[in-house]
Amino acid sequence: MGITDKIAEIEKEMSRTQKNKATEGHLGTLKAKLAKLRSQLIEAATGTKGEKGEGFDVMKSGDARVALIGFPSVGKSTLLSTITKTKSETASYEFTTLTCVPGVIEYKGANIQLLDLPGIIEGAAGGKGRGKQVIAVARTADMVLMQLDALQGPKQKMLLTKELEAVGLRLNTRPADIYYKPKKTGGPFFNATVPITHLNAKLVASIMQEYKIHNYEIVMREDATVEQLLDIVEGNRVYLKALYVYNKIDTMSIEDVDVLARQPNTVVISCKQSLNLGEDPVPCCAISDLKLTRVPCGAHVGHPGPGRPSPCARILR
Numbered sequence: 001m002g003i004t005d006k007i008a009e010i011e012k013e014m015s016r017t018q019k020n021k022a023t024e025g026h027l028g029t030l031k032a033k034l035a036k037l038r039s040q041l042i043e044a045a046t047g048t049k050g051e052k053g054e055g056f057d058v059m060k061s062g063d064a065r066v067a068l069i070g071f072p073s074v075g076k077s078t079l080l081s082t083i084t085k086t087k088s089e090t091a092s093y094e095f096t097t098l099t100c101v102p103g104v105i106e107y108k109g110a111n112i113q114l115l116d117l118p119g120i121i122e123g124a125a126g127g128k129g130r131g132k133q134v135i136a137v138a139r140t141a142d143m144v145l146m147q148l149d150a151l152q153g154p155k156q157k158m159l160l161t162k163e164l165e166a167v168g169l170r171l172n173t174r175p176a177d178i179y180y181k182p183k184k185t186g187g188p189f190f191n192a193t194v195p196i197t198h199l200n201a202k203l204v205a206s207i208m209q210e211y212k213i214h215n216y217e218i219v220m221r222e223d224a225t226v227e228q229l230l231d232i233v234e235g236n237r238v239y240l241k242a243l244y245v246y247n248k249i250d251t252m253s254i255e256d257v258d259v260l261a262r263q264p265n266t267v268v269i270s271c272k273q274s275l276n277l278g279e280d281p282v283p284c285c286a287i288s289d290l291k292l293t294r295v296p297c298g299a300h301v302g303h304p305g306p307g308r309p310s311p312c313a314r315i316l317r
Contacts, residue, residue, distance in 0.1 A: 003037055003040050003041060003044075004041075006037055007034060007037050007038065007166075010030055010033055010034050010037070011034070013030060014027060014030050014031075014034075017030075024203055025202065025203055025206040027226075028203045028204075028206050028207045028226055029206050029207065029209070029210050031207070031226050031227065031230060032207045032210035032211065032230060033210060035227075035230040035231075035233075035234055036210070036211075036234075038166055038167065038168065039168070039234055039236060041166065041167050042139075042167050042168045042236055044132065058100050058102055058115060058137065060113065060140065061104075061111075061113050062104060062110075062111040062112055062113040063110050063111055063112060063292060064110075064112050064113070064142040064143065064290050064292065065112075065113045065115065065140065065141045065142050065143075066105075066112055066113065066114050066115070066141060066142065066143045066144070066145050066286055066290075067115050067117060067137055067138040067141035067143070067144050067145065068080060068114055068115060068116050068117060068145045068147060069117055069120065069134065069138060069144055069145070069146050069147070069160065069164075070119060070120075070146060070147035070148060070156070070160070071119050071120065071148075071149070071156055071159075071160070072119030073119065073149075074119070074147045074148060074149050074156075074247055074248075075147060075247040075248065075271045075272075076116050076117075076119070076147050077101070077116055078271040078272075079147060079245070079247070079269070079271055079282070080101065080103045080114060080116040081103075082271060082274075082277055083103075083105055083114070083277070083282055084103030084104055084105055084106075084114055085103070085104070085106075086101065086102065086103030086104070086116075099118065100115050100116070100117055100118075100133075100137060101115070101116040102114070102115050102116075103115075103116065105286070107284070110292050112286065112290070114145070115137060115141070117134045117137060117138070118133075118134060120134050120135075120160070120163065135163075135164070135167050135169070138164065138169060138240075139167075139168075139169065139238050141240065142240070142241075142290060143240055143241045143242065143243065143286060143289060143290055144164070144169070144171060144240050144241070144242040144243070145242075145243050145245060145282070145286060146160055146171075146242055146243070146244050146245065147245045147247055148160075148244060148245065148246050148247065149246075149247060149248055150246040150247060150248045150249045150251065150252050150256075150257070150260060150268065151248065151251055151252065153244075153246050153260065157244060168231075168234070168236055168237045168238060169237075169238050169240060170231070170237055170238065170239045170240070171240055171241075171242035172241060172242050172264075172265055173239060174239055175228075175231065175232065175237070175239060176222060176224035176225075176228035176229070176231065176232060177221035177222040177224070178218065178219070178220055178221060178222070178224055178228070178229060178232045179217070179218065179219040179221065180216070180217070180218050180229075180232050180233060181216065181217045182213050182215065182216050183215040183216060183217060184215060185215055186215050186217075187214070187215055188201075188204075188205055188208065188214065188215065188216055189216070189217045189218070190204050190205075190218050190219075190220075191218075191219050191220070192219070192220035192221075193219065193220065193221050194220065194221065194222060194223060195223065196220050196223050196224075197223055198223060198224065198225045198226060199220065199224065199225075199226065199229060203226070204218060204229070207226065207229065207230070207233075208233075211233065213233075241265075241289045241290070242265060243265055243266075243267065243282070243285055243286055243289055244263070244265055244266045244267070245266075245267050245268075245269060245282060246260050246266065246267070246268045246269070247269055247270065247271055248270060248271075248272070249268045249269065249270045249275060249276075250270040250272060250273045250275060265285075265289070267282055267285050269282070
């Protein structure tokens, strides 16, 4: 039985289990098993155990890296060709892009590497299509640009987010404020500095038992969930900003477009009709989310001139 089969089996058991006080320990153990299996998917995609990873061989360059992710035929290659000087092959059929095509967004002195990745399909986290390679590259990015078909946007967004979360990518969120330290001796220690509703000492003990960790210190500094605690324990999650780009708005009514445009971290465009592309909304939003700052490259600060090079954009860490 493969990893994906084991994951499906555990998810099926979780769906059949009623959620109450009597079953919370069992559900916590199942979630811990699920987190461990998903970490194996991460290792398979990124080669973190010493094996060669399955990502595309693209050197990281520029001030930041943005991964362009989406289902087939949502206009990723057209967008890349529009906002960069790179020409990526476009066609009306699916899977036009079969490898990673890099481009550079030049915007107000910043050079942002934009990677047009092959379209991924449902089940990509388990290895379907070229999902493992795409996800391996996405984990090295500073930001995800998720391109969606405006008519199928909510469904595509949910499916893509699920695929990325399955391999440890967390979009537009941060790690939970939990202090965790495994120890060699001393037994378990669990405490909270705020009121908590999702976790307790008994539930945490059953989760840590699954990891065979019997000596640990955990301090909850916010009301985190079981999943957030598991993310901290696993320690291999990647937290990225994401910008959602809804393409093909020319096929929608203006009222529906307005509803989409008001969602957070969202840009609405039409590559075919060149709508909302004239004033560079995508580069502008992407660079804003990356939180770049302009710093002087040379010793002199002031207006550019002899011995005074122009300031360059650099990413704040």
